[in-house]
Amino acid sequence: MRYLPHSAHERAEMLGVIGAADIEALFSAVPKSALKSFRLDLPDHSPEFMVEAHMRALANKNQAGGDGPFFVGAGAYRHHVPATVDHLIQRSEWLTAYTPYQPEISQGTLQMLFEFQTQVAKITGMDVANASLYDGSTGTAEAVLMARRLTRRSKIVLSGGLHPHYRDVVKAYLKDDADLVCLSPSPEGQGDILEHIDGNTAAIVIQTPDFYGHLRDLKGAAEAAHAQGALLIVVVTEVVSLGLLEAPGALGADIVVAEGQSIGNALNFGGPYLGLMATRKEFIRQMPGRVCGETVDADGNRGFVLTLSTREQHIRREKATSNICTNSGLCALAFSIHMGLLGEAGFVRLARLNHANAIRLADALDGVPGVTLLNQTFFNEMTIRVTQPAAGLVERLARRGILAGVPASRLLPEDPEVNNLLILAATELTTEADIAALCTALTEELA
């Protein structure tokens, strides 16, 4: 077996040093009834080329994003990742390093995390960021719990524009909680969240651009929340939007959670992704997850360490701020390299290009008979109403090689009112030809 270094001779020699008659002797604590008392219905080991053939056959049964016009978004976005990013993250010293608990021999990872935290703080307009969480959805649940700890209040209000998966994750984390208020889906961009803020409210959670693509007013929300002593949690599922939209921190956000996948990370059928979390300086001791900080070494040289670990499970055990341990280090690296390549000039240009392509898409869709555009505002994603159930329409378009977007009913099957709604995204990869192909096919299917 190509991954196992010992020869039979070496194994025997080692057993001799141990003083064991055979390998079974080392498993003597295992009850006899459980030790190799079965035959596994699994194949034996396989050469590399055969494994590769098996995996390729599976991959070939999927329609890749690059195979045709592609408008799928709703929380995960198809962007270009520079070749440099994927090359660098496969370097052994990044890919196969452990969590940087031994800072003397982990300065690469630690300095990168410090740079990553700086980038996240800057794009969100917040004081501090952590070293990443699993993804945007679990990050939102963690932010809600953090707001409860900070305010010692319990009521949480989720906007109707929050991604339904994010809502479901918060629900699972706060199981059977009477103080969790989930507002009904708001595909038209309507918002009445401010009416729900009272003296027991820990936080309101607003996503912008929201699940349907509408841009939401954060400044007014922050003022209304703060007037009652509640916090504003802002959720961003398309992080590229921060290149063009005002930073949530500048508008009064207290905690910002974002899905960072769009920068540096492929679609990967939903994971691994990375959760970004940023907050105000005074809240850092209630922030979950690993944090990297600057210090000096014994020679007085600048260096970096994981810090504030008294919040974490390996020190605090049942009193920790979260049970999170492993996070998304390599995805954070990919994000940081891509963001480092973009810089301010590139990030703004990327955001502008996304918005410009979305405007083209919106204008083209508006001209298709049977299509009504619901958005007055958007960044790179929008919702249309069509004259038939969107799920069937998307299926038929897929057969024509066009991945036309996400039917809202896929995420909200309990809500018949969204049956005819389709959510579409454009990115820098969307071409004029893609848009033309979509509109032609839509015109025919809706005729």
Added chain:
Amino acid sequence: MSMNNQGRPTGIGTAGTGASGSALLPDEPLLFEIGDTEHSGVDLPEVTLTNDRLGGFGRNTRLDLAGLTEPEAMRHYVRLSRLNHSIDSGMYPLGSCTMKHNPRLNEKMARLPGFADIHPLQPVSTVQGALELMNQLSYWLMTLTNTAAVALSPKAGAHGELLGMMAIKAAQEAKGETHRRIVLVPESAHGTNPATAAFLGYSVKPIPARDDGTVDVQAVKDALSPDVAAIMLTNPNTCGLFEPQVIEIAQAVHDAGAFFYCDGANFNAIMGVVRPGDLGIDAMHINLHKTFSTPHGGGGPGAGPVVLSEALAPFAPVPFVRKGQDGLELVEHVEGKALGRVTAFHGQMGMYVRALTYMLSHGADGLAQAAEDAVLNANYVKARLEHAFSVPFPDYPTMHEALFDDSFLKGTDVSTLDFAKALIDEGFHPMTMYFPLVVHGAMLIEPTESESKQTLDRFCDVMAELATDAKSGNSARFTAAPMKAPRRRLDETRAARQPILKWERPADVPQAAE
């Protein structure tokens, strides 16, 4: 003068012998010190927005993000990378972490466009291969553990623990047993176990370890009551020992109407050799980034699928894959008693691809051989070092980890931490220290099956030589270590007391003009 967390001075009386700034390992400035807001390493067409749809929410503040051209970025990240230790450059004897070789075939497969470039919400009819892959991975995990169901979606081990305990909670609530508010956790457990139990509102009741490092079935029976929801037990345990009474413990837990959550962090010792389902577990997470070789990546991403017994299977979260009329279906919404979802989308697909590739490469025979080699290697290290070091639990052969305590350092000026840091100067990553908590000055060594006999011999030679040196009173080699790493010991107290968590632009360095 500042002190490190062992109370040693960090800034005085130590020679500047570190390798930092040397010819081959140059110190690297921060991204923000070499880049600026005008440089960019990505060419994008410039577009003018004449009629934007931002509704007045456009940005008025500057981002102040530093950019680098491609050659500058390449050099920055390559230089930074060289300041890291990695499994490809040397051994990580880290107990409880399973730092094994990461096959590159796994990386190649994960990057096939049919896996990497598919969207979690594109029509199910266009991702049949992905669902088939999830189905095959599920089959391998259920077969290796002899369990009834698996929830793939948890993002890491601790997330899997959370899901498993949520399923237990849901199962008991479905029976109307909401009074079960206690979770038993042995003192040797990972920190995530009590953190997870507390997260779900349970109170944690510790179970003491026996003198031989294992859990006493009688202690469990004494702690069980109608208020106990579950036990969270790691097996093999964190002392590297297989729990000899695990079947009796499972029986006692079930007799009391409680569930057995098994922390699967140490599954590498028994994969293909022992099926946890045969031991009576109800739920167990499997760290794909440990046992099944998906890379640690400097701290993630991981993946923590949870296998479930018949009793818990109805409470599995969405999503999951099942056979339908037109091929495989993806169940994305709660049906019946399921507990909802613990993450957006379908979990860590990229990790599923790598783990299945690893499983197919090894096959059933190779996985069992890997587990046996992992156990062989740990026992070899233990046998070679037990005379120079002190073994707290000598009664049983160890599984895939060798545990020592610090009694061999008694009377020296060398702490466990000092000893571990001295390993760095010899080219090894330190072992896990001060864990498990039940052993004073614990040193937990997990070589994994990936290390050759030559590497193990060199590691043991170095360990034995260090032990002799420590006992002979040469404490300076230890207290000043590491001296040859890119950095000397870092002042962690200062980092925590005066947190600097991001780069701040110095007052005399202005932003570029608009």
